Amino acid sequence: xxxxxxxxxxxxxxxxxxxxxxxxxxxxxxxxxxxxxxxxxxxxxxxxxxxxxxxxxxxx
Amino acid sequence: xxxxxxxxxxxxxxxxxxxxxxxxxxxxxxxxxxxxxxxxxxxxxxxxxxxxxxxxxxxxxxxxxxxxxxxxxxxxxxxxxxxxxxxxxxxxxxxxxxxxxxxxxxxxxxxxxxxxxxxxxxxxxxxxxxxxxxxxxxxxxxxxxxxxxxxxxxxxxxxxxxxxxxxxxxxxxxxxxxxxxx
Numbered sequence: 001x002x003x004x005x006x007x008x009x010x011x012x013x014x015x016x017x018x019x020x021x022x023x024x025x026x027x028x029x030x031x032x033x034x035x036x037x038x039x040x041x042x043x044x045x046x047x048x049x050x051x052x053x054x055x056x057x058x059x060x
Numbered sequence: 061x062x063x064x065x066x067x068x069x070x071x072x073x074x075x076x077x078x079x080x081x082x083x084x085x086x087x088x089x090x091x092x093x094x095x096x097x098x099x100x101x102x103x104x105x106x107x108x109x110x111x112x113x114x115x116x117x118x119x120x121x122x123x124x125x126x127x128x129x130x131x132x133x134x135x136x137x138x139x140x141x142x143x144x145x146x147x148x149x150x151x152x153x154x155x156x157x158x159x160x161x162x163x164x165x166x167x168x169x170x171x172x173x174x175x176x177x178x179x180x181x182x183x184x185x186x187x188x189x190x191x192x193x194x195x196x197x198x199x200x201x202x203x204x205x206x207x208x209x210x211x212x213x214x215x216x217x218x219x220x221x222x223x224x225x226x227x228x229x230x231x232x233x234x235x236x237x238x239x240x241x242x
Contacts, residue, residue, distance in 0.1 A: 011237050012226045017199035019180040024084030 066117050074120055075104060081200070082128055088196060089132035089189055099135060103127040125202070126210040129193045136189045176236050183232040191225035198222060 066074075079100070086096035107116060107123055114123060184192050190211055197207045208218035230237070 008230055008237075009226050012229050012233070013195070013199050015176070015180050015233065015237070016184065016195050016229070019177055019184065020084065020088055020196050020199050022177060023088050024081055027080050027084040027087065 065112050070117055071108060071111060074116055075108075078121055078124055079104075082124055085125065085196060085200065086128050086132055088184065089129070089193060090135050091185060095135060096132075099131045100128060103131055122202075122206060122209070125197065126212075129197070129210045130212065133189050133193065179233060179236055180229075183229050186232070187225055187228060191221050191228070194218060194222045195225040195229070 082103070083096055083100045086100050087093050090096050090099065103124060107114065107120065107127065114120065116123070184196075187195075190213075193211060194207050197210060198204070202210070204218055204222065205215060207222065208215045211218060211221065213221065
C-alpha cells in the first residue's frame, strides 16, 4: 500500500477536488427552501422570517 | 452539552456557510440532485433539533458531513442511483449551455477540461460509495482522522479505503494524467 508515488496521489486528489468544487459551484443552495413539483411541500429550512440563505426550523 | 446555546442568527450563518458544500457533496455521492437535497435537508433538521446537545458552531461541519455521508451510503444501498452521471451534470448545466451557441467553435482548452471532468465523474461514479466519500472528503480538506470518523471506520480502514479509491481512479484516469514521454 505504500508503493504509490505521492505525486500520483496528489494528482488524483487535485482532479477530484476540481471536480467536486465544480459540482458545488453548480449547487443552488436556495433550492433548499423550495418545494418540489409533484411532492408535498417541504418545511422551510428556517424560521421563515426572511428570504435569503437557507433557514432551519428549530424545535420548540 | 454546551454551556451556551448558539443564537438563531449563529445557526443561520452556519447553515448558510455549509449548505452549498454539503449539497454539492451529497449530489456527487447519490448522483441525484433531488435526493441529495432531501438528504441534506433531513440531516440539518436532525442536527438542529439537537442543537442544545451539540456544539454546532464548533463541531457542526464535521457532524453534518458525517451525517450526510452515512445517509448517502444508506440511500445508495437501499436504492441504486437512478439518474446517470450525465443527467446530473446536464441538468445542472442546462441553463448555461442553452445560452451558448452550439455552432460556435469551443476553445480546445475548454473542451479538454470538460472531457477530463466527465472522465473524473465517470470514474468516481464507478467507485463504491464509501471509497467515493473518502476521496471526496479528502479533496474537500478533511483529514484522514476526520474521514475515518465520518465513515465510522478505523483510521487504518480509512487509509485502505482511500488507497483503493486512488488506485482505481489512477487506473481509470491514466490516459489523462500520464505525462507525455520526451
